[in-house]
Structure formats: structure tokens, C-alpha cells
Amino acid sequence: MNILFFKKKIKEKISVLGSKSISNRVLMISSLCNKQITKIENLSNSEDTKIMINFLLKTKVKIYKKENFFYVLGKITKIKNKNIFLKNAGTVIRPIFFLSNFFTVKNINILGNLSMQKRTIKELNNVSNSLGGKTFFFKKKGYIPSKNYRSKIKHKKIKVNCFKSSQYASSLLIVLPIFKNKNFFFLTNISSYFYILLTLKIIKLFNIKIKKKLVNKNIFIFTKGKYKSCKNITIENDFSSLSYFFFKLFFLKKRVFKFISITKQIHQGDVKILNCLKKIGIFIFKENRNFYLFFKKKKIKNLKVNCKDIPDSSMSIPLLIFKKIKRIKIFNIRSWNFKESNRIFSISNELKKMGCKIKRGKNWLIIKKFFINNNKKFFLKTYNDHRILMCFFLVKKYFKKFFVCNSTCVKKTFENFIFEILKF
Numbered sequence: 001m002n003i004l005f006f007k008k009k010i011k012e013k014i015s016v017l018g019s020k021s022i023s024n025r026v027l028m029i030s031s032l033c034n035k036q037i038t039k040i041e042n043l044s045n046s047e048d049t050k051i052m053i054n055f056l057l058k059t060k061v062k063i064y065k066k067e068n069f070f071y072v073l074g075k076i077t078k079i080k081n082k083n084i085f086l087k088n089a090g091t092v093i094r095p096i097f098f099l100s101n102f103f104t105v106k107n108i109n110i111l112g113n114l115s116m117q118k119r120t121i122k123e124l125n126n127v128s129n130s131l132g133g134k135t136f137f138f139k140k141k142g143y144i145p146s147k148n149y150r151s152k153i154k155h156k157k158i159k160v161n162c163f164k165s166s167q168y169a170s171s172l173l174i175v176l177p178i179f180k181n182k183n184f185f186f187l188t189n190i191s192s193y194f195y196i197l198l199t200l201k202i203i204k205l206f207n208i209k210i211k212k213k214l215v216n217k218n219i220f221i222f223t224k225g226k227y228k229s230c231k232n233i234t235i236e237n238d239f240s241s242l243s244y245f246f247f248k249l250f251f252l253k254k255r256v257f258k259f260i261s262i263t264k265q266i267h268q269g270d271v272k273i274l275n276c277l278k279k280i281g282i283f284i285f286k287e288n289r290n291f292y293l294f295f296k297k298k299k300i301k302n303l304k305v306n307c308k309d310i311p312d313s314s315m316s317i318p319l320l321i322f323k324k325i326k327r328i329k330i331f332n333i334r335s336w337n338f339k340e341s342n343r344i345f346s347i348s349n350e351l352k353k354m355g356c357k358i359k360r361g362k363n364w365l366i367i368k369k370f371f372i373n374n375n376k377k378f379f380l381k382t383y384n385d386h387r388i389l390m391c392f393f394l395v396k397k398y399f400k401k402f403f404v405c406n407s408t409c410v411k412k413t414f415e416n417f418i419f420e421i422l423k424f
């Protein structure tokens, strides 16, 4: 365990690289474009992306960096490694888990860290089973570590229950075109819907044709085609990471912020956090690739936010209680239960330690200001979850001494986060 003590402020420019979600999808798909090169600009340098690169480099895929670009030379080869350790990278482990049942030369052990061992993949395993895949779970059914037996894929319509994670669907949408030209998917209980849309947008760039129909909150998707490299791609800046800097405005005296996006459009669902920011007085003016954010003081007693489309940036909202808001309710946060930690529990616990009153359910959280003793030392427990560290950093200044346990978890999506956030 490492504990850091923070005191100093540095004033400089911040830099936020590409989205880890887009980077990992693009890396995986580029690797599946046989003998074709994809040039990638603004790839994420998150740990999760490094985990993806390390895995791909162990296959016959070639990845190299030249100046600011990454080049991927795709090669569809079956997985040969016996043990694959994927730490806690959800966007890596989900597609690899599926590939390991059908696209291997031998049986494979899928391993992860302790948080990953608590994140279920039962629904993904159900789909794999329905297609003929066989898996042995070493500790608990539906949770890694697992031994994935080499099986032959049967082709069927794919039904995915996305109640706990949209990533089951995204992984299958990404992987299945290598087995078959035409695929049918039926997705139910959808959470983090925008991440599924993001997957569709990316596979489309790589030559897959898509038809989709929404019926009673379920989606039917039909995909057709073989992967073909899009040749060049620029990865959007990671909006989830950026959102923590936007929220910081709410706590600052300096009230203007300019951010230049590398791409014209932003397809990440978490961009919808801008609607929440408007509610608290942070206005956004967008001109081409320039975003200007201004903070205007606004009286808010009660704040209520639907977090359905903002699974990775919504964790900052409860921390707004440190300003003049009396009551905050957030809802549609079901997916928080299934992340690196149970985020409903972790955030509630830390806020209670700080002096807030909390009520919580499986899909909602109510926070009230009670007695915040900001003269004291605060020991932040991160639960080894990078987003817990990121959101609680917003209120660091309210405590005389602020200690963080296990700060290295922040590497998962943004290695220099602490350094960058302290510049403000």
C-alpha cells in the first residue's frame, strides 16, 4: 500500500489523451484486419490500453510507435499463450474471454487481479456456452480465474443480457465478425447504451454494415461484413477523464476553462455530463473543436441527476455537496455496483466518513450535508478503484491534510491524473 500526502499546487496546462474505450476497440479491431495497417493518432496511454497492447503483441500482430502515431499491422492468428493476465481491464478481458473459447490453439487460463475476480462475466459465459464454449472457473462460477477450453463455435442468434455491463455486448459485436459474415444479436436489459452505440460506430468504420431496431428497450442488431482497415484514425480525447477537470471549475475561484478537442465530433456517451454541468452553472460554448466552459454562480438547493448515459463521469456529482447544495439525488446508477469496486458502497462510505448523511439503494443515492469537519485529516480509501480517487480529489482542499491509500490505481485510465489535477 502506498500513501501519498498532498500539499503543493502547480500551475500549468493539462493534457488528456485518447479515450481508453475507443483506443481498446480500435486496437482490437485493427489487429483483426488481416495484413492491413492502421495508423492511430492520440492513442490512450492508460494502463488498460497498455494491457491490450501487451496481449496483442504476444500474438502475431505487430504494433509500433513512430513519432506521435501508433501503427498496427493486423494478423488474425489464434491465441497461443497458456496464461493471460489482464489485471482489471474490463474492455480487454471481456473480448479475450470470448476469443479464448473459440480462437485458440490450446486451453487458456484467464487471470486478473482481485477486483477483476469480483466482476462477474456470467452473462458472457452464458453466451459462450450457448455457442458451444466450455469454461472451468477455478474459484467461483462466472468469475475469473478461468480455464477456457478450446471449442468449435456453433452459429446461432446471440442473446445477451446487458443488465450488469454493456461490455458483454460490445465484446461480441467486435469479435463475432471474424467467425462469420452475418451475425444477429438480441440485447436485453441494456445499461451504458452509449458504449454499445460507440462500438457500432467503430465497427462501421472498419467496414461492418449494421442494421438495428429498438423494440421495448431491447435492441435487435444485424451486422454484416468482414473487417477492413479504415487506414487512419484519430482517437477522441477521453471525455470521462476530462469531466473531472470540468467539475473542478465548480470548486475554483478561476472560472473559465478552454479545452481543445483533437476531433470535431465526440461520440462518447459521457459527453452528456455537459448537461449536468449546465444544471450547476457551468456553461459550455463550443466553436469547432474549441470548448469554452464558464462558471456562473447559481443557487441550487436540490440537485437531481439521471446518470443513465454517464457511467464514468457521474461519480463526481455526489461531491458537489461540498458547495451550497443541500441535497443531491442521483439515479440510474445500477452499473456502479459492478465496477472495480461497488461504487455506490465506496462513495457512500467515504462521504459518510467526511460527515455527509447518505441513503442508498441498488440504483440510486441521496446525499445530504450534515456536519463536515474540514479541520481534520482525511484518509481516502480508494477501494483500488481509480474513479473513487479521481472524484474525491475534487474536495481535497476542504481538508487540512488529505491522504490517499493506494493511489497507483489511477493508472487504469489516466496515469498523470494527480499531477494534472493539482495544477488547478
Ligand SMILES: O=C(O)C1=C[C@@H](OP(=O)(O)O)[C@@H](O)[C@H](O)C1
Residues within 6 Å of the ligand: 020, 021, 022, 091, 164, 165, 166, 167, 170, 191, 192, 195, 311, 312, 335
Ligand atoms: O465499453 C466500454 O468501453 C465501457 C463501458 C462502460 O462499462 P459498463 O458497460 O460495464 O457499464 C464504462 O463504464 C467503462 O468504463 C467502459
Ligand SMILES: C=C(OP(=O)(O)O)C(=O)O
Residues within 6 Å of the ligand: 088, 089, 090, 091, 312, 339, 340, 387, 413
Ligand atoms: C469501469 C471502468 O472500466 P472497465 O469496465 O473498462 O474496466 C471504468 O473505467 O470506470
